[in-house]
Amino acid sequence: MTVDYLARRIGMFVAVIFVATSFNFFLPRFTGQDPIATRLELLAAEGVTTRAEDYAALIETYNAKFGLDRPLVLQYLTYLSTAVRFDFGESITKYPTRVSELINQAMPWSIGLLVTSTLLAFVVGTLGGAVLAWQHGPKAAFELILPPFFLLAAVPYYLLGLILIWLLAFQAKLLPLGGGYAPTTLPDWSDFGFLWEVFKHSLLPALSIVLASIGFWALGMRSMMITMQGEDYMLQAEAKGLTKARAFFRYAVRNAVLPQTTALALTLPHVVSGAILVERIFGYPGIGRVLYEAITGFDYFVIQGVVFIIVLAIAFAMLVIDVIYPLLDPRISYSSA
Amino acid sequence: MATTAPTEPLATSSSPTSDTLNQAAGLWRYMKRNPSIIAGFVLLGIIILFWAFGTLMTAPEDAKDLAFAPPNKRPSLQNPHPCYASENPRELCFAYDNEERQHLLGTDRLGKDILASFSQGIPQTIMIGLIAGSLGTVVGTILAFVAGYYGGILDAAIRFIVDTLQTIPGLLILIIITIAWREVGGGEMTFIQLALIIAMLAWLGPTRVVRSQVLVMKQRSYVEMARLSGMNGPEVILKEMMPNLMPFIVANFVLAVSSAILASIGLEALGLGDFSSNTLGMMIYHNIWYGSLVNGWWWWWSPPIVVIVILFIGLFMLSRGMDEWANPRLRRRF
Numbered sequence: 108m109t110v111d112y113l114a115r116r117i118g119m120f121v122a123v124i125f126v127a128t129s130f131n132f133f134l135p136r137f138t139g140q141d142p143i144a145t146r147l148e149l150l151a152a153e154g155v156t157t158r159a160e161d162y163a164a165l166i167e168t169y170n171a172k173f174g175l176d177r178p179l180v181l182q183y184l185t186y187l188s189t190a191v192r193f194d195f196g197e198s199i200t201k202y203p204t205r206v207s208e209l210i211n212q213a214m215p216w217s218i219g220l221l222v223t224s225t226l227l228a229f230v231v232g233t234l235g236g237a238v239l240a241w242q243h244g245p246k247a248a249f250e251l252i253l254p255p256f257f258l259l260a261a262v263p264y265y266l267l268g269l270i271l272i273w274l275l276a277f278q279a280k281l282l283p284l285g286g287g288y289a290p291t292t293l294p295d296w297s298d299f300g301f302l303w304e305v306f307k308h309s310l311l312p313a314l315s316i317v318l319a320s321i322g323f324w325a326l327g328m329r330s331m332m333i334t335m336q337g338e339d340y341m342l343q344a345e346a347k348g349l350t351k352a353r354a355f356f357r358y359a360v361r362n363a364v365l366p367q368t369t370a371l372a373l374t375l376p377h378v379v380s381g382a383i384l385v386e387r388i389f390g391y392p393g394i395g396r397v398l399y400e401a402i403t404g405f406d407y408f409v410i411q412g413v414v415f416i417i418v419l420a421i422a423f424a425m426l427v428i429d430v431i432y433p434l435l436d437p438r439i440s441y442s443s444a
Numbered sequence: 445m446a447t448t449a450p451t452e453p454l455a456t457s458s459s460p461t462s463d464t465l466n467q468a469a470g471l472w473r474y475m476k477r478n479p480s481i482i483a484g485f486v487l488l489g490i491i492i493l494f495w496a497f498g499t500l501m502t503a504p505e506d507a508k509d510l511a512f513a514p515p516n517k518r519p520s521l522q523n524p525h526p527c528y529a530s531e532n533p534r535e536l537c538f539a540y541d542n543e544e545r546q547h548l549l550g551t552d553r554l555g556k557d558i559l560a561s562f563s564q565g566i567p568q569t570i571m572i573g574l575i576a577g578s579l580g581t582v583v584g585t586i587l588a589f590v591a592g593y594y595g596g597i598l599d600a601a602i603r604f605i606v607d608t609l610q611t612i613p614g615l616l617i618l619i620i621i622t623i624a625w626r627e628v629g630g631g632e633m634t635f636i637q638l639a640l641i642i643a644m645l646a647w648l649g650p651t652r653v654v655r656s657q658v659l660v661m662k663q664r665s666y667v668e669m670a671r672l673s674g675m676n677g678p679e680v681i682l683k684e685m686m687p688n689l690m691p692f693i694v695a696n697f698v699l700a701v702s703s704a705i706l707a708s709i710g711l712e713a714l715g716l717g718d719f720s721s722n723t724l725g726m727m728i729y730h731n732i733w734y735g736s737l738v739n740g741w742w743w744w745w746s747p748p749i750v751v752i753v754i755l756f757i758g759l760f761m762l763s764r765g766m767d768e769w770a771n772p773r774l775r776r777r778f
Binding site: 119122123126127130131134258260261262263265266269270272273277284373376377379380383384387388398399402403405410414417418421422425 | 604607608610611612613614615616617619620621623624702706709710713714715728731732737738740742745749752753756757759760
């Protein structure tokens with residue numbers, strides 16, 4: 108029953124988003140931390156001070172402005188109704204910038220970095236792992252190249268990033284130390300020179316994600332392929348007289364790639380967690396940096412917006428993979444999945 | 445006890461001591477066939493040796509912020525450790541202010557002896573991993589048995605919570621909880637509290653993995669047999685299933701410890717750690733904060749990275765080896 112499965116899966120999707128956003132709304136509020144006071148402290152540190160009697164009035168005005176003085180339940184309902192319209196209000200620390208504007212600026216950077224590096228690692232790792240398990244392939248070369256990647260897979264992305272910064276940016280001076288583009292240039296997306304600069308700045312963060320995750324995919328694919336080679340249909344393929352390469356790619360790899368796709372959906376949250384730290388290390392202007400700055404400044408609305416978008420993106424990616432999975436693998440029917 | 449005495453020789457053919465010896469010998473023979481476990485133990489052993497070396501060579505007070513300097517000379521952001529302000533920081537940082545004891549690995553910008561920091565930080569980081577990992581494994585295993593064995597509404601509820609929370613990047617949740625915790629504690633948080641925070645999510649993985657094993661094992665004939673012979677739920681779980689799942693749970697415990705340490709270092713690197721501790725993550729944080737990479741202070745940033753990399757690779761090898769030990773189907777060599 109395809110419709111049934113779809114309905115159940117979409118129901119789950121909505122539930123995940125609802126629970127995650129509720130959690131996200133209530134937790135920062137239980138801290139007892141006052142975002143307005145934090146903002147005023149920040150201003151005071153910059154030299155903007157006011158008389159003590161004005162201070163209380165100022166806090167009251169701001170609380171009213173951001174609706175922070177209303178009952179929690181009302182704030183929550185407002186939050187839910189605006190969140191579904193992707194409206195997260197204005198940032199407290201960067202007032203009057205809208206949260207959606209901050210996210211819109213940062214999102215392309217993160218998506219570009221994450222999608223390219225994750226897909227690259229997935230493809231290279233999966234192919235490498237497959238060849239490693241194939242008795243007739245060019246095994247020797249891969250047996251030398253891949254094992255170091257298995258070990259790298261145990262190292263957090265950002266530590267690898269630190270080592271890469273030192274090697275390639277600090278010592279060899281081949282690549283920039285961090286940031287999305289040089290601070291002296293003005294962003295101009297139609298200028299080829301600027302695009303080249305953006306590319307150069309993204310190489311190191313991307314490389315640290317790719318190098319640290321190739322091994323993960325290679326390991327998964329290798330063990331999957333080993334299981335596949337014991338299957339009856341592999342014996343049959345051989346008995347039919349198919350070439351070894353055809354049996355390998357059409358019979359074994361095709362089947363082994365499927366569980367890898369599921370793993371891709373399941374590990375997405377981990378990849379994003381790692382990428383937040385990578386962006387922090389490299390000062391990359393992505394969503395991770397926005398989140399980090401919001402956390403240190405107790406900017407509720409930005410935290411809510413960013414977490415909502417990340418959860419939405421991950422839940423959506425998982426939904427897509429779950430829905431197309433039975434199409435890729437005829438053995439799995441929608442009803443049993 | 446005349447009635448029970450004759451049965452004893454039948455139960456064990458040799459004395460208890462030689463039995464343990466045989467078991468140990470068997471374990472050793474097995475370990476030789478499982479190089480991953482050996483590599484894991486060796487790498488973790490290197491870290492323990494490094495810690496022991498540091499503890500022998502330094503005194504605990506060396507790990508304090510320039511503890512031997514008068515308070516007004518303590519380094520800070522505005523007033524860094526004098527050796528770092530000099531022309532040639534490396535020379536000075538290794539000899540500074542300590543005639544009796546050489547700083548073998550130098551000092552950091554805060555004036556802490558780096559080797560002494562390790563002798564404090566390594567046990568602290570491992571403690572975080574063990575606390576969060578064992579809490580997560582115990583809670584996760586209990587929930588997994590409740591969900592997998594009894595099924596029904598409890599199973600559905602537990603599965604829903606696990607599925608939901610695993611969709612959200614764990615780091616996001618931990619960041620928010622850590623900030624909340626720190627604020628409630630008035631800006632202070634010990635590394636033990638950090639471990640407890642991480643434990644709040646550490647049960648998710650074990651619950652999911654152990655539950656699926658419980659589901660498979662529930663169908664086995666010996667479990668059916670036990671149920672038919674009138675054992676109740678807890679009895680079946682404790683007497684029949686737990687002993688058989690133990691290797692699997694232990695292998696997962698190593699993974700749980702590893703991911704707890706990973707989470708702690710991530711949080712600490714973001715500046716959400718215990719500032720009075722010297723954990724490996726706090727060392728990374730201070731390095732990022734002071735930009736030791738771009739300043740070329742390699743003697744400060746490289747040791748913690750090396751130790752963390754060895755620690756993670758060691759735990760990874762150990763968990764791979766234990767996986768093989770727990771799952772005999774993997775034991776064949778390919």
